[in-house]
Every structure is written in C-alpha cells, then in structure tokens.
Amino acid sequence: MIKFIACDMDGTLVDDKKEIDKSVFSTIEYLNEKNVLFCAASGRQYNSLKTIFGEYGKNMVFISENGSYVVYDNKQIYASFMDKELWQYIVLKCTEHGGMGIILCCKDYIYTTDPETVDMLSNPKFGYNVRLVDSLIDIDDDILKVSILDDNPYSGRVKKFLETNFKDKTDIAVSGFNCIDIMKKGVSKGKAVREILENMGIAKDEAAVFGDNFNDLEMFDEVYYSFAMKNAVDEIKERANFVTSHTNNECGVVKEIEKFIEKGVI
Template identity: 30%
Template structure:
C-alpha cells in the first residue's frame, strides 16, 4: 500500500491555465481519506504554494511541503523546518559574475531577504507574480559572502538563456545541483539538494519506505524524485528523459493525469 504521494506543480498537478482540476482535487481528497500523505514538491517557495495548499486543504499540523526543489522541507501550517540545504552569498557572487559574462539575467532567493536581484526583468517579475512575493532590487557588488541563499536562478528569454548555458563552465556541474525547470529558468542549488533528497528526508521523518511512495512529475528537476520513489510516474506531457526512467506514464496535466494515476494505484487497489 502506498503511503505518500509527492506531486510536482507546474506541468503536473496544474493545468496549462495554472489551476487544479476538480477531478484532481477529488482524487487527492479521497487518497487522504485513506490515510495517504499528499505532498506538493515544487521549485516554488512556500508562499507561492499557499493558495494551492489551501485549495487542497493541505494545511494542518500533519501536512508537509517540499519547496525550492527540495532545498527546504517543512510543515505547511507551522512552517517548522524538517530539513534545509542551502548555499551562500559567495555562490551568488560567483554565479552573478558568470551571468554577466554569458549575458543572462539572474536572481536569487535569500533566506532572510526573499527574492533579490541586481536588476528586475521580465522573468524575475514573472517569478514574483507567480509566487505572490515582491522583488527586491539590491546591489550585488558588496554581498555578504556568508548570507544563506536557498537557490539561484539564471533567467532570460529561452534563446538567450540557451546560448548563455553553452558558455557556462563545466565545473558548475561539480559545484551545484542544476535544473532547467522551464525554458526560461536555470536553477542552481546545493549539490546535495534536490526533490529526491528532500523526499527521502521527509520519508525518514515519517517512517515511510521508498517502496511506499508515489511521485509524479514532468521536467528534469523532477528526475531525482521520480527515480527515488517506489512508483515514479511521468506525465503524458513530460520530457522524454522523465518518461524513460518512470515506472508508468499517465495522461497529461490538461487531461487529469494526476487523478487518473491516483485512481489507478491508490483508490482502486
């Protein structure tokens, strides 16, 4: 019997119009009635998930959320931290200088200051609007090199970002976990942090074996948790790499793929 379902948000639980279908809501509700934990696992900060957590009634003393691609695992109501894996201001300083060299914009999430950037841009504002947070334009010339940074993102028009990525040094793959979570987002976080590790730490906290876990996702930042789980499920709209490692491919995010998988593997068992 499965005891925990971890769901990516964009491209998975959310439709193309960024809402949760009634069928998906009902399937999640019925799974929870059977005692199954349902956990949102997203690259977004918890504030960007709050409306969805409320919509799904996933805010209680016994509900959890994986935010920032697993860098932060916490209770959704009290926000008590289960695990936190971050990087530093020195990493932001390094990546900021690289971003200028390759010609792309950059922003970061500071634990204390929130969403910070040396210059607001289209996709930084998009990030802020999507997550209901504000942008703080701050100089990166005198960063506190010990400041706790949750994640850093290079952001730009897809063609500009892709061109910039080609110019990045290979050593970055040794220093950071890197995930392209959208055509215009390249994310950098602690080498030890990803959705898979965050899920593993939460599972240990709850006393749940990986064989008792279902995960669903569509993009490369979902790869670690899809490969970790006992049942890794790719969305019908997932990238080929995710479909290749998945145990099962469900329908697309616009055709209730999450609900159909929950109905098949949890509600009809």
C-alpha cells in the first residue's frame, strides 16, 4: 500500500501557466482520508508552498528550498544553513564573474538587489516574501541556499562555472524559474525524503515521488514508485522507474494517483 507521495511543483504539479488544477486539492483531501501523507517537494520558498496549498496544507509535509528546509504540521523538522563564509564567498565570486542574478534564500525571506526579480517573485502565482536590498554581502540572516538566475540553465555555461568553483563544498542543482541552486554539501530533496521515510517507518515500496527536473533525481533513488513526468527531458525519464502517461498540463500526477486508487494500493 502507498503511504507517502512526494511531488515536485514546477513542471510537475504546476502547469506551464504556473497554476494548479482544482483536482489536485480534491486528491489531497482523499489522500488525507486514506492516511496517505502528501508532500510538496520544491526549490520554492516555504511561504510560497504554504500560500499555494492554504487549508489543504495542514496535514502536508513541505520540503522547500531544494531540501534545505522541511516543515510538517506547521513545525520545522529540518533546516540546513550554509556557513556565512561560504555563502559570502559564493556571492563575491559570482559578482566578480558578472552576468548572473543572485538571490539569497532564507526561511522567511529571499533577498535580491534586482527590482525586476522582486516584481516577478512577489506575483501571487509564486507567493514569495521578497526583500530588495542594496547589498547581499551584508545580509544578517541564516542562509539556506544561494540561487543563480540563468536564462538557459541547461546550456551548462553558468553551471560549469559554479561547479568549477564551488562543487567541492556545495551541492548544485538546476531548479525551477531558470534557477541553479547552491546548497550546503549533502542537501537535496532526496535526502529529505529519505529522512522522512526513515522517521515514519515507511518502506521504499510504500512511497511514490513525481518530478521533471534534475533536482528531482535524488528523490527517484529513495523510492520504488519513482515517476518522471511525460514532459521531462529524456535524461530524467531514464532515471525513473516509471513515466506518467500525461504531462503537467494534463494533470499527470492526479491521473497516476487515480491509477493507484483503481488498483487498490491506496
């Protein structure tokens, strides 16, 4: 029987218009009735996830900031902060290199020096708490991750620079919003899923995950029912045990959960 379902957001549960179909919320209600724990696993800020799910989120697990901040039942169960010297070094090196939008992500806020980024992420579709600052290097807050905005994160140009300079001390993952996220070494959505399953005594074959991007790959390794979205690139599909029959624009996740229900495993 399926006891746990973790789902990526952008490109997976969220369609290309950055909207979530109403069927998702009715599905979450059904899963709650069946004591199946539903988890939103995303590179997004916790406040963004909490805003999106509203009242439906009260029984959910939220894996936010690519696994660096985890909340369940409105309580923090895990947070992994970067050393100040490390994130300041990353900010300085990226600033010197130029051509990159830099964002600092914390539990309650994200910080940027770019007004356009504030306008974009403050949009109700995203629901971020954003603060515009004059300088990132002087931020007095606990940093979960550094995000680099890149118009084409798959081209490898910026990612190669980041890996060359920071890979030995951090984990780097392509995420949503054309972002490349830099976290403390060992942090990922997959690690968060693994710890949740271990703490709750849920076996790999009692859990399912859905994802479409490279920051979802570690989650695939932690469960048997690993689903790549139909709209994912081939490299992602090759790493999953299953591929959804429908895309994120066709409620692909909901349709696979409905198949679980029809088979009697939920």
